[in-house]
Structures are given as C-alpha cells and as structure tokens.
Amino acid sequence: MDAEYYKLSAENAAGLFERARADYDVVAKTRDANGNLVYGRPVSFEDVAFVDEQPPMSAKAFALPQNETLVRYERGGGEIRAETPEAPARDLLLFGVNVCDAAAFDIIDRVFQWDYLDDPYLARRERTTQLALACTALQRDCFCNRISYAEDGVDAVAYPREGHYLVKIQTDNGRRLVERYRNLFAEADGDPETEITSFLEKAGTAKREPLLETAQSGLAGAFEHADWEILASTCIGCGICTYTCPTCHCFDIQDEGGYVGGRRLRTWDHCTGRTFTAMPAHQPRDRQYKRYRQRLLHKFWYYPERFGPVLCTGCGRCITHCPVKINIKELVEYFGGLSDAPPGGRRHAP
C-alpha cells in the first residue's frame, strides 16, 4: 500500500492509549519496580516511557517467547495424553516501541513462514500491530543509519513533532488501527515526507553510506580470513548478544518435567554456545571464533542471501551488552571490505 500520513495530537495519543487498552493487549516502554526500562504493560498513559533509550531486552519475546510450551503431556494407565496450548486470545499493540524493535518482526517473519508455516509464532504475529516511535537522536552504540532495513514492514511509525506526532501508516494493519480510532487522527498537512526526511537528518538516523548490507559479497570471500581467529576469539560464548537481539531467532526444543507429566517447550538458544552444534562424534564449530563467525555471517551473509534483508536492525544492543566489547558493526565493516582499518582499540585486543 502507499503510505498514509496523519497527525496525532499529544492529548489524543493519551486517548489512543486508553481506548486501545480496551481492545488490545498493549505493550509499551515503562519502568519496572526498580526503575529499569522494560517492555511491559503499563496501566496508565503516565506510566509509558517516551524515551529514545531501548529496554535491554527487545520486543521479540511478544512473538517468540523465551520459553513457550509446544505440548503438555501426561502418562497414566499405560497411555500418553498430549495437548497443545491455546492460541493467544487478544490482539497485541506494540505502542511506542523503538523502530528497530518493531522492524525486526518483518525480518524474522521470513524464516518463520518460508516453506513450513511456524504456527505458534505466526498465531501471535498475525495478532500484532506496531505503532513505533521514532528516536530523536542516535544512541551511543546503535547504527540503524547504516542498515536500510525494512522500515516498510513496520505498521505505523510516529515521529514526535511540536505538540503532536506525525504518524506514517505503512501497512494494512496500520491502516486498520487508524480506522478503528479515526476520530483521534487528523489528516497531515504540508509535505509529510519532506518533514520526515528532515527529522531523520536532525536525529542522525537518516541512512548513511556505506550501508552494511553492501558487506555481503565481501563477507562471502572472507570466510577463511585469518583475522577471525584473532578478532573473534575474545568472545566468551555467553550469548547475551543473541538474547538481547531483536532478530536472533534460533531456538532449542527441550522437555521439562518427568515421566508422569510435563511439557515440551521451545526456548531461545544461541549459536555462540559450545553445545549448539555439538554432536556425539562431531563438532563442526569446534573453536569459539567459529561460533562467533557463524553469528555474524548468518546475519550479514546467509540470511540476506536466503531471505533478502540482513538479520540486523542496527539496535546496537549486542555492542552495549557484550562483556568483552565485541563490536559487530566494526567487524562487518572490516571483514566485508567496507573499511581497511582493523577494528581498533582495546575492544579487539587478542
């Protein structure tokens, strides 16, 4: 669909939140009891945090929970009884989430719906609407300005203006949201696309060359680059980059419980862990740098080769939270041939 533009006054934004709570399970940025920023379910508009800062965990768990029951089982009388859990009962509205978190869903949808359809994921995904909030400034570690990821896949993006939001509707799902609360939205005036462009320039989030997508062909020739071992060996395999990542979607299937009863569940897993590919007689990624290399190449070579977009929205969480300060952006630039300078500083001291 062609994009549509609306004005949402600050007052009506509060009205939208209150009314949407009756129709949706509304998730927004808020502070938990300890004052930490999280994606949660604030009960009033005052509790919604309108800040650029990202919660440490992305919003992916609302479509791909960290732990998800696939089957519950019971044994008794020589028989096994198994049942699958109910699909989610309510529509979900991601209200004021970061654009990089909202954009991730459209990217990972592709793996969950190629060939076999991943019913549990898609059941949640089909009931999700995103109203993302554009950042007013680039944060320390993020680099969404270097990735032309499919912002198009985000249902609606709100750009904060003086006393109102300029809302860009990009999908049918976003249009349905506006239609549902039509009296809260006014037609945008002026030239909204130009207004957005200058907003992005000012925020520093406008796209800047060279885009990291262009690293793909360079990476494809750098699989056996000798510096992987030096630059990626600092990885300790803790997996925090993958858990905080909005696009990391690899999972494990495990049973929890015992003989009499329990559940089979899907849990997040991480490719940087040593057991990820370990088999009884064979371990293809037998060194830590190979496991880190897998993560980087999956995001910037394998996934785009297979599905189109890179598996990254530039949120920068993996840089922020890495205990050994591995910087994926610098490594992609280096191995992808976008920069001659080796990633510098103590961050990559071997």
Added chain:
Amino acid sequence: MRRPAADAMPPDTEHIYEPRLLRVTGLAEETPTTTTFQLAFEDGPRPDFKCGQFGEFGLYGAGEATFCLASPPHWEGLEITVKEVGKVTRALHNLNEGDQITFRGPYGNWFPYEELKGKKLLFIGGGIGQAPLRGLLWTCLENRGDFEQLDLIYAAREECELVYERELVDFEGRDDMGVTLALDPVCPGEPIPGWRGRTSFVPPILEEERPSPENRVVITCGPPIMIKLVAKTLIETLGYDPAQIWTTLEMRMKCGLGKCGRCNIGSTYVCKDGPVFTYEQVLAFPQEF
C-alpha cells in the same frame, strides 16, 4: 510456502511441532550400544516417505533427537537405528515393546531414485552410517532390474560395531550384488582372527578394486573423516566427478523444518535443502563441515 503433507501430521494437529505417537512393535539389538526400533502408526496411516529422509523422534520427558528413516518405504511401518550416545538415545534404549515414542516427519530431501536408474551403484557405508543407506539399498534390491550393477562396501571400527549383521549375511549370499566387508586395521596388514572380511580402511580398498567412474554413482555415509577420504580417493585417484558422489550429512537439528537455525552450512539448511547432497554441493559450502 506450504503446510506439511496432511498425512504427516496427527489427524487433529494444532501446529507443526506437535508430534504423532508411534508404538514400538519390535526391537533388534544391532550392537551392544545400537538398537533398531520397529515402529507402527496407530493414530492414522503412515505418511509417505522417500529414502534418505529423516524424522524427529523422542520420548516425552527426555526430548527429541534426529534419526534417519532406516527402512525402505515398501516395508510395513518404520524403522530407526539408534546408537546410545546421549540423553534421548539412552531413554529410547530403555524402552520395551509396546511403549510409545513421539515422531515428527518425514523431513528433508531424498536420494534421487529416478536419476539413479540404469546406473551402477556403489554403496559405501561406515559404522552407523549404514542406517541412512539401508532404505535405498533395500529399495534397489527390490527393483534390482533398474540397475546395471549393485555393490556394497561396508566398514566399521570393530566387528561388534557392524549393524544389520543378519542382513549382511543375506547380502553375502546373493549373486546379484557385490559385498565387501571391512574392519579398521589395528595393526596394518595383520588379519583379525576369526574375521571373514577384509582388514582395511575404505580408501585402500577403492585404490585396489578401482571401480571405474563410467556410468557409476557412489552413495556414501559414515563418519565425516571417512566421507572426506572416500571422496578424495574417488575424485583424485579414480577420476570421479564430484557430482557422481552422493552423501547424506549429519548436523545437529532441533526443528527439522528450517526454523531453528542450527543445522546451517552457509545459507544451506541441511534439514530442508538436505540431508542428501552431491559431493559437488558439499565442496561448494563454506568449509565448515
């Protein structure tokens, strides 16, 4: 995009991770640590499958693991051959006849039977790697007239690690296939007392027998090191084109459906694009295997 074939799912299935329950109807001890399970479908008809495909088998409470479908489609039910190496396989080894296990599948691609017709086939199996070849081998024997020649080289570390021993005896007695059995040499050149076959790794057997590449297809599965050395010998010493060698790869898998991100080699999902590949394809992968 597609849904799995309707008959691959339980009649009232809710989602793609919901398994069917199969009944264990027979157990055959292959080696002290390896057992073949005969399985029956009781909740509906058995799904159609092809030689080379695999499934996710499991036991509620222990988990799921990936096994190749080790029997040919024309046999009744389904068989898998399981070596006890970890949590799930240990749990499976504790089962008795009549117990139930979970099954999802069949998944993955298969050996291109139609392409193989009219060819001379050389099967090369190593250890438990004979299991993924077994279904195709029996299918070819059932339709022996489709092939110009049929040979099997089967090697294992020790005699007690040869699987399907009763079938090997049957193969040796047939006059429509060639059979070479081999054990790894403990002392090179020294025969192993009481052993009826050869004492050698596979590559020296190939160098000696020199099966010509003309109209021949080699189908091999075994430990990665064996596959590598067999392919090297065939290509470099005997002049085979890598496209004449078919193999089936083992990678750790969880979903089997191209979702969980575990089995990839480069952008190839072994569970979806494989597990059956030509060696030409294997050589084109990022050299991670």
